[in-house]
Amino acid sequence: MVLIFKCFLVNDSARVALSTLSHTENDTRLKKLFQRDALVVDMRTVVGITGASGTVYGLRLLECLPGEKTVVVSDDAATVAGHETGMSRQDIEGLADESYGNDDMAAPIASGSAAFDAMVIAPCSTSTMSKIACGISDNLITRAAAVALKERRTLVLLIRETPLSAIILRNMQTLSEAGVVIMPASPAFYPRPSRVEEMVDFVVGRVLDQLGIENDLYLRWSGDEAPDEDQ
């Protein structure tokens, strides 16, 4: 039964199927599950990719995010992406449903009237983070972040830098107090990763957790994992 209804989720029939369900089915558990999944499928997320190291985080996020995805790639992100992945700006933009240039201040996501649900900047440079903390909206990524803040929408910044100066720490605190989710791109080692991809998936899985998106990108700590004796 669950499987049949989940099949509807891949197209726009989700809402129609939900209303049918409410008339014919008295299973509230199933209805709740269905509503949640329909919301995730309908979710609109803006992904900003900036010039911090770790372009791969943004790429993997675009691959794993459900719903409608809009991407904005900064000029420095395009340069770093070339170094780190060999991918071009166009390659990255091809992973999203729509894309805008970072200088396109007339893009819909520059306005509070654009109905996106959440924004993630991954990776987020300390420069972009600090601009957002100071209310500077000098490009589309910083403007869309300011929109997310003023409209009280979810904003996640996946910061990649080390070590952190007092200025950066203060700016991160300012944003955290304003409701922004500050996530250092720091993978855990308790799942004993053996490949870079696993470490990336740990971080991206934690970002999806922040957006309320169920995922099995990483091994969750269950408290009873004991190390193998021969390791």
Ligand SMILES: Cc1cc2nc3c(=O)[nH]c(=O)nc-3n(C[C@H](O)[C@H](O)[C@H](O)COP(=O)(O)O)c2cc1C
């Ligand atoms: C190869 C490379 C790696 C970089 N890594 C980082 C980094 O990890 N974190 C960071 O905050 N900035 C990093 N930078 C510097 C940013 O790219 C730079 O501050 C840039 O102006 C950020 O602009 P943007 O936020 O608009 O993309 C790096 C630059 C290069 C060229």
